[in-house]
Amino acid sequence: MAQVHARTERTYSATPEQAYEAIADYTTVRPTLLPAQYSEYEVRAGGIGAGTQVHWKLRATEKRIRDCLFTVSAPAAGTLVEKDANSSMVITWTVSSAGAGQTTVAIETTWQGAGGIGGFFERTFAPKGLNRIHDEVLGRLADHLK
Numbered sequence: 001m002a003q004v005h006a007r008t009e010r011t012y013s014a015t016p017e018q019a020y021e022a023i024a025d026y027t028t029v030r031p032t033l034l035p036a037q038y039s040e041y042e043v044r045a046g047g048i049g050a051g052t053q054v055h056w057k058l059r060a061t062e063k064r065i066r067d068c069l070f071t072v073s074a075p076a077a078g079t080l081v082e083k084d085a086n087s088s089m090v091i092t093w094t095v096s097s098a099g100a101g102q103t104t105v106a107i108e109t110t111w112q113g114a115g116g117i118g119g120f121f122e123r124t125f126a127p128k129g130l131n132r133i134h135d136e137v138l139g140r141l142a143d144h145l146k
Contacts, residue, residue, distance in 0.1 A: 010104070019105050039059070066086075
């Protein structure tokens with residue numbers, strides 16, 4: 001088994017505080033950022049930042065649906081880490097200043113992939129698909145931050 005890694009980012013005309021506040025709001029803002037690949041979204045505890053527990057199903061492909069139950073932590077300023085109780089998936093959101101009035105938001109996802117030939121295809125194609133999904137999330141965040 002090898003680790004699978006996907007990363008995408010986008011820069012916004014917003015302050016880091018505005019971007020972080022938006023992505024940390026799992027109750028009001030986050031559901032509006034999720035594209036059609038997400039279903040059964042439900043905040044089960046908390047709702048803002050660290051301590052939040054949130055559930056969703058992610059349809060990564062036609063045959064692959066992940067049932068996710070994430071617990072959120074904030075190990076450093078500008079960082080949210082979502083750890084899935086149902087798999088090895090970890091999603092790290094990083095918000096950083098990109099100069100005057102500019103902010104970069106990055107989404108980095110890792111998990112332990114399958115071995116063998118199936119693992120090869122997972123490591124090759126899954127990050128591209130997940131990056132497309134996360135790019136849509138970041139696009140919706142751009143609309144929210146306007």
